[in-house]
Amino acid sequence: DTGVSQDPRHKITKRGQNVTFRCDPISEHNRLYWYRQTLGQGPEFLTYFQNEAQLEKSRLLSDRFSAERPKGSFSTLEIQRTEQGDSAMYLCASSLLSTGELFFGEGSRLTVL
Amino acid sequence: QQQVKQSPQSLIVQKGGIPIINCAYENTAFDYFPWYQQFPGKGPALLIAIRPDVSEKKEGRFTISFNKSAKQFSLHIMDSQPGDSATYFCAATPQTSGSRLTFGEGTQLTVNP
Numbered sequence: 001d002t003g004v005s006q007d008p009r010h011k012i013t014k015r016g017q018n019v020t021f022r023c024d025p026i027s028e029h030n031r032l033y034w035y036r037q038t039l040g041q042g043p044e045f046l047t048y049f050q051n052e053a054q055l056e057k058s059r060l061l062s063d064r065f066s067a068e069r070p071k072g073s074f075s076t077l078e079i080q081r082t083e084q085g086d087s088a089m090y091l092c093a094s095s096l097l098s099t100g101e102l103f104f105g106e107g108s109r110l111t112v113l
Numbered sequence: 114q115q116q117v118k119q120s121p122q123s124l125i126v127q128k129g130g131i132p133i134i135n136c137a138y139e140n141t142a143f144d145y146f147p148w149y150q151q152f153p154g155k156g157p158a159l160l161i162a163i164r165p166d167v168s169e170k171k172e173g174r175f176t177i178s179f180n181k182s183a184k185q186f187s188l189h190i191m192d193s194q195p196g197d198s199a200t201y202f203c204a205a206t207p208q209t210s211g212s213r214l215t216f217g218e219g220t221q222l223t224v225n226p
Binding site: 004031040091093100 | 119145147149154155156157158159162202204206208212213214215216217218219
């Protein structure tokens, strides 16, 4: 499978715990995006990388959120001190710089109890 | 300025019907307009996209109509099938923003047999 891969697919955690999600983009794609989707809503942009550089962060990305793409390949999204409002699907997407067409992974669903 | 408004919220048609989903935008800098299809528990999948230099694009049973002056675009699904039942999202981006997509709120389509 050469699509965007996300892990874990589902994470249940208690409020206050830290969680980390991983995204492996399509191998030749140099852009990587994180979005958040709540039930019944469209995806909302969080941040994106071009190679290893984080080029933009949304105001939705509070200080408790951090994303990295250390070698320009896979990326991690960490949420510290989770809150119930963080419960959502976290989607990763990747694209080629030349086309701008985003290909999404199947998402990591977070449930904060 | 960044909003994309989508309607209707839900749509039910009979097999063979032609559902139409509409989107309107405000930001005149938007120059790439994709549509995504999402099944429950899956990530969004790119369906078809259009740039404002054309007024219509067809791919198989899916057609985008684009009205630049009205800042509106719509998705038509010809000969709809029960397998088309899914949530559809329009999106838009100024490609100079790194292809950061702004999504509509989604339309839940049900195609009855």
